[in-house]
Amino acid sequence: MPSAIILLSGGLDSATTAAIAQSQGFELHALSFDYGQRHKYELAAAERVAKAIGVKQHVTMRIDLAAFGGSALTAAIAVPKNRSESEMDSGIPITYVPARNTVFLSFALGLAEVTGAADIFIGVNAVDYSGYPDCRPEYIAAFEQLANLATKAGVEGTMRFTIHTPLIALTKAEIICRGLELGVDYGLTHSCYDPDRSGHACGKCDACLLRIRGFRDAGVEDPTAYS
Amino acid sequence: MPSAIILLSGGLDSATTAAIAQSQGFELHALSFDYGQRHKYELAAAERVAKAIGVKQHVTMRIDLAAFGGSALTAAIAVPKNRSESEMDSGIPITYVPARNTVFLSFALGLAEVTGAADIFIGVNAVDYSGYPDCRPEYIAAFEQLANLATKAGVEGTMRFTIHTPLIALTKAEIICRGLELGVDYGLTHSCYDPDRSGHACGKCDACLLRIRGFRDAGVEDPTAYS
Numbered sequence: 001m002p003s004a005i006i007l008l009s010g011g012l013d014s015a016t017t018a019a020i021a022q023s024q025g026f027e028l029h030a031l032s033f034d035y036g037q038r039h040k041y042e043l044a045a046a047e048r049v050a051k052a053i054g055v056k057q058h059v060t061m062r063i064d065l066a067a068f069g070g071s072a073l074t075a076a077i078a079v080p081k082n083r084s085e086s087e088m089d090s091g092i093p094i095t096y097v098p099a100r101n102t103v104f105l106s107f108a109l110g111l112a113e114v115t116g117a118a119d120i121f122i123g124v125n126a127v128d129y130s131g132y133p134d135c136r137p138e139y140i141a142a143f144e145q146l147a148n149l150a151t152k153a154g155v156e157g158t159m160r161f162t163i164h165t166p167l168i169a170l171t172k173a174e175i176i177c178r179g180l181e182l183g184v185d186y187g188l189t190h191s192c193y194d195p196d197r198s199g200h201a202c203g204k205c206d207a208c209l210l211r212i213r214g215f216r217d218a219g220v221e222d223p224t225a226y227s
Numbered sequence: 228m229p230s231a232i233i234l235l236s237g238g239l240d241s242a243t244t245a246a247i248a249q250s251q252g253f254e255l256h257a258l259s260f261d262y263g264q265r266h267k268y269e270l271a272a273a274e275r276v277a278k279a280i281g282v283k284q285h286v287t288m289r290i291d292l293a294a295f296g297g298s299a300l301t302a303a304i305a306v307p308k309n310r311s312e313s314e315m316d317s318g319i320p321i322t323y324v325p326a327r328n329t330v331f332l333s334f335a336l337g338l339a340e341v342t343g344a345a346d347i348f349i350g351v352n353a354v355d356y357s358g359y360p361d362c363r364p365e366y367i368a369a370f371e372q373l374a375n376l377a378t379k380a381g382v383e384g385t386m387r388f389t390i391h392t393p394l395i396a397l398t399k400a401e402i403i404c405r406g407l408e409l410g411v412d413y414g415l416t417h418s419c420y421d422p423d424r425s426g427h428a429c430g431k432c433d434a435c436l437l438r439i440r441g442f443r444d445a446g447v448e449d450p451t452a453y454s
Contacts, residue, residue: 063290068341099337102377106333110326114295133382142373149369150329155360 001027003056003117004164005108008032010045012211013123013167015189016179018053020166021121023182029115030058031108035100036066041199045190052188057115061107065097081194081204088206101134105143109161113151118159120147125167125175140165172214180220187223200227228254230283230344231391232335235259237272239438240350240394242416243406245280247393248348250409256342257285258335262327263293268426272417279415284342288334292324308421308431315358315433328361332370336388340378345386347374352394352402367392399441407447414450427454 004026006018021028032046043060050058101124108120124135133139140163147161148154154161167175179186191211192201201208203226215222231253233245248255259273270287277285328351335347351362360366371390380386394402406413418438419428428435430453442449 059294061291061294064288065337067286067288068337096379097337098340098379099333099377102336102373103330103333106326106330109329110292110295110324113325133379134377136376139373139376142369142376146329146366146369146373149363149366150326150361152323152325152360 001025002119003027003029003115004119004121005112005115005117006030006055006121007104007108007123008046008050008058009123010042010047010049010189011123011191011207012172012179012186012189012214013125013175014046015049015053015184015186016175016182017121017123017164017166018049018055019179019182019184021119021164022053026119026121028053028055029111029117030055031104031111032058032060033104033107034060034062035097035103036064039195039199041192041195042190044199045188048188052185059111063103063107065100065103068098080206081202083206083209088209096132099134101132101139102143105147105163109147109151112161113153113159116159118153119162119164121164121166123167124165125170125172127169127171135168137165137168140168171217172210173217176214176218176220180218185223191224196227198227200225202227228252229346230254230256230342231346231348232339232342232344233257233282233348234331234335234350235273235277235285236350237269237274237276237416238350238418238434239399239406239413239416239441240352240402241273242276242280242411242413243402243409244348244350244391244393245276245282246406246409246411248346248391249280253346253348255280255282256338256344257282258331258338259285259287260331260334261287261289262324262330263291266422266426268419268422269417271426272415275415279412286338290330290334292327292330295325307433308429310433310436315436323359326361328359328366329370332374332390336374336378339388340380340386343386345380346389346391348391348393350394351392352397352399354396354398362395364392364395367395398444399437400444403441403445403447412450418451423454425454427452429454 008030153159191207193205235257374388375381418434420432
């Protein structure tokens, strides 16, 4: 059974991506990041998801992206609420974390080389992607090229790294339908950027609005507890 | 005065690269990594160098590459000693740390975007590079392309990121001569992979051998205290 790395945030997208990777026959090494984000609920969700699906290994890497600041997800900047679809579709939001996916994929590449896993799965999505530059196909293609130049395994030709983005062309509703087919329990996942102290989702940030719209469009009940 | 990021390990190469960046008129944000390496002497050297040259900011980022293992620099694997030049020239050594420069450059990119610095300096070297794949020009070119696809600033066109590698085509002797012209105090730097408990360089690992050979070829006295 070949191994693959899954970047597991604990959100809806990464949980679905993990299920897709498993359905393709991969044994998973899950990698999560405690990166100075505003809350730890998504890390708890990542642990729940990793346990529920059964991974070979779950590494949570501590990195201090907050030392750089520059994002509403890591610095003392308010998370935008109740934005309209057109507002969400226009430009890169303040919740963008500089170079985040590049940092995440770099660590995934290191873990991949060490564990002998040539396949890396990431749940980026270019349809409902909230305008993040590091969720686009051209970015992923550039990283894949880099990965094969950067590594001993790539240069020596013993491994050919592939970055898998099975959600990249799906809408949120399509992602949810695919996940439900594969038995994903979305009650275990966490999407909200700004939950209350009990961990309940706000229902108003971009992540909540995209999630709510996704379940609505899929015609499926959202198991999330909103505050 | 434009700002630049300098990846500062505390070694001879990064200290020289910092001096070159300053000579080109850049104000420096230095970035070092406490990445689970075998010893902290190079971090102390990075602090000394940053202080001596006068940087605007020095960030030391803690990351746990040792959690992955897979290298003599981070795992319980012996550092090779007394290798001949032909042994050093053949293949990628065990001191290779999987994806290390990719991880380092990713953080540098995040800091660059947050601080508005479009220029990143890294002291990689393709001549005496010890066979590391992530020190080659084609790797650096791929990362630069990635950087401009990965970031808000790159996509919106407000910044065009450049990865500067002023040492890439220089021999160790040429690096030392250039640094001495610019006033670098190599007595502040640390190159050894495996120093003794007092921090004295071993004189036998690849890094020491390349350093010793460099000073010899440059016809300059090596200020290093070898054990």
